Amino acid sequence: MRLSELPRIWMAPMAGEAASAALVAAVCSSGGFGQLGAAYLSPARIAEVAADIRARTTQPFGINLFCPQPWVRDDEALDDYLSRLAPWHTALGLAAPTRPERFEEDFEAQLAATVAARPAVISFVMGDPGAARVAALKAQGFLVVGTATQVAEGLLLQASGVDAVVAQGYEAGGHRGGFLGTAEGALIGTMALVPQLVDALGIPVIAAGGIADARGVAAAQALGASAVAVGTAFLLADECPLSPAYRAALLAARDADSTLTRAFSGRLARGVANRVTRALEGADLPAFPQPNAASRPMRQAAAKAGDADFISLWAGQALPLNRAGRPAADLVAALAKGWRP
Structure with a gap:
């Protein structure tokens, strides 16, 4: 399969609560390209969810992983x-927090499970998968996509042989996908990043960040993007299994509530500000993935308790543009109106 054969409207891969077979399949079945954010899934779970997607749709889909x-x-x-988490554990009725026994999944095992699942696209964030790995995946018939937050990353990914690069703008929700220099040094907006990558690269560029409706799609196409990846808008789709507290927080958020934070994971990510992000603003935290694993019990308990103050509310800056709860198919159709054939 060629990249040009895939739809122009992609659902950005969203790990965590939004990683849902129902949502991915709904996007694919309605003319979009759905992707599973598998970074936090065990290899066995990747196999299970991929099989569930295939049971729901015959259309191609993608799987996304975090580079090591x-x-x-x-x-x-x-x-x-x-110790900072301890009072919040108490407020949620949890035992005092302890050091996690495990901090992350085994990347090589995740990748092996992903290869076995046979998605059309295997995409990566937070790093360069490397020329040898990219060549091996392409030899097996996969399309390989990397993520860049600056031109230097895009050039490195192109040199490694990827089929396309996602241009992740400053506006995008969730974790920053860059890997060169500091995260703060690559906070480039989508409108500035996409045309620079288009001019610098000889492979397709997929625009991501701040795209929530047909106007954003049209703007990305005008800048030279070959497709768009939309994440936050799909969080409020009927098929997205967000906890009620998360969903309510997104519906209530204002534009000024969007923030960049390391509070929950140790890595810079964009979401809706809450008690945790405000309390830990500027704090010196251990490196990712240590806080991500350490805060997981708190986040999971808060979701069950309906308390959004202790949940990582990942969402992009265009959140207020798309409030309506509706089927994913309706959102794909609305976005597609912005793309000129």
Whole structure:
């Protein structure tokens, strides 16, 4: 399959609560290209969800993974972070937080499960998968897509042989997908990033960040994008399994509530500000994925308790443009109106 054969409207891969077979399949079945954010899924779970997607649709889909992150365990910093979480654990009726036994899934095992699932596209964020890995995946018939937050990353990914690059603008929700320099040094808006990558690269560029309706789609196409990836707008789709507290927080959020934070995971990410992001603003935290694993019990308990103050409310800056709860098919159709054949 060629990239040009895929739909122009992509659902950005969203790990965590939004990683749902029903949502991915609904997007694919309605003329879009759905992707499963599998970064937090075990290899066995990747196989299960991929099989569920195939049971729901005959259309192609993608699977996204986080590239392995270099990090050093820092128990002193981790214990300090756990002490910050302790009062919130108490408020939620949880036992005092403890050091996680495991911090992340095994990337190679996840990738093996992804290959076995045979998606049309395997995409990566937070790194360059490398020329050897890209060549091996392409030899097996996969389309390979990388993520760039600046031109230098796009050039490196192109040199590694990827089929396309997602241009993740500053406006995008969730974790920043860049990997060169500092995250703060690559906060480039979609309107500025897309044309620079289009001019610098000889492969397709997929625009992501701040696109929530047909106007955003049209603007991305005018800038030279070959497709668009939309994430936040799909969070409020009927098929997205967000907790009621998360959904309510998104519906109530104003434009000024959008924030960049490391509070929940240790890595810069965009979401709706809440008690945790405000309390930990500017705090010196251990490196990702240590806080991500340490805060998971709190986040899960808060979701069950309906308390959005302790949930990582990932969402992009265009959130207020798309409030309506509706089937994913309706959103795909509305977005597609912005793309000129």
